[in-house]
Amino acid sequence: MPTSVPNSREIVKSIIQKSSLKQEVYHKTLDVFNVFKRECEDFIESNKGKMKKAPFPTLFEYSDRGVFEFQLKFGSDILIFFMHSNVFEIPRDHVVMKSSYIREDKNRSYCGIIHIFNFLADSFKYSRTNDIGYCIGRVFVNRENHYFTEGKREIGLLYNNFTGNILDQKAIQTIIHSSILYTLNFDLLTPPYDNIKEVTVAEMQTTLDAMSISTGKRLGFRFQADPE
Numbered sequence: 049m050p051t052s053v054p055n056s057r058e059i060v061k062s063i064i065q066k067s068s069l070k071q072e073v074y075h076k077t078l079d080v081f082n083v084f085k086r087e088c089e090d091f092i093e094s095n096k097g098k099m100k101k102a103p104f105p106t107l108f109e110y111s112d113r114g115v116f117e118f119q120l121k122f123g124s125d126i127l128i129f130f131m132h133s134n135v136f137e138i139p140r141d142h143v144v145m146k147s148s149y150i151r152e153d154k155n156r157s158y159c160g161i162i163h164i165f166n167f168l169a170d171s172f173k174y175s176r177t178n179d180i181g182y183c184i185g186r187v188f189v190n191r192e193n194h195y196f197t198e199g200k201r202e203i204g205l206l207y208n209n210f211t212g213n214i215l216d217q218k219a220i221q222t223i224i225h226s227s228i229l230y231t232l233n234f235d236l237l238t239p240p241y242d243n244i245k246e247v248t249v250a251e252m253q254t255t256l257d258a259m260s261i262s263t264g265k266r267l268g269f270r271f272q273a274d275p276e
Contacts, residue, residue: 069155070135072191077160078115080189080215081131084162085112087220088120088129107169120224121169125231128165128181135160138188144196149211159188164199166231184230187223189215197223200230 054062092110099108111119120127138145138157150157164185171179185199188210195215196208213219 069158069191073135073158073160073189074133076191076193077131077135077162077189080160080187080193080195080220081116081129081162083217083220084129084224085118087217087224088118091224092120120228122228123232124169126167126169126172127227127231128167130163130165132161132163144208144210147211149194156190156192156194159190162187162189164227166234182234184234185223185227187215195219200234 089110089112092108096108099106106123107121108123109121111121113119116131116133118129120129135158138150138159144150145157163183164187165181166184167181168179170176171181183199185197187195187197189195193215194210195213196210
């Protein structure tokens with residue numbers, strides 16, 4: 049017997065329901081992202097005086113880059129916080145999908161995502177477009193303001209209770225501080241000699257900063273395989 053085809057009323061109803069859900073998640077994530085902005089700006093403003101005591105001039109500033117991006121600059125590093133404009137459903141094989149929290153209401157599995165990237169400040173200062181940055185963490189937020197994180201060490205290990213975690217001001221502060229601490233301990237390593245032993249005449253005629261020898265904190269870095 050052929051499967052019945054939904055009529056136009058059912059289709060329109062489904063469109064409205066799914067669209068409304070995603071809009072609700074989007075606006076919740078945007079609200080949260082604006083709190084991230086304020087907390088990072090407050091962190092910089094409240095600690096600027098302390099930075100004046102540093103023996104050498106030290107980069108320490110906040111930059112708003114629009115609705116979906118801002119930068120936190122400190123020392124030799126930049127953290128870029130980027131909110132994706134789309135809403136995603138958590139994959140079915142993800143561990144949080146096994147929770148009673150999700151099983152009770154599948155709509156709770158729709159999340160907005162805030163990515164946290166780490167770059168070297170000099171990569172932007174000297175326009176070294178071949179340099180490498182890393183996603184050190186990402187924050188998933190649903191319409192009920194529940195959240196979990198994926199990431200390295202401090203960022204990923206402490207905030208994986210999607211059922212119980214609420215993304216309030218204190219949680220946001222903790223994520224920011226953890227991201228900074230991880231970045232400070234994620235040091236720049238010398239690239240293998242074989243990767244830089246040959247340089248073209250054209251590259252040598254340009255400045256060192258414009259050479260196509262990419263600089264990154266871990267050469268051959270794999271997000272999943274980086275040792276904890």
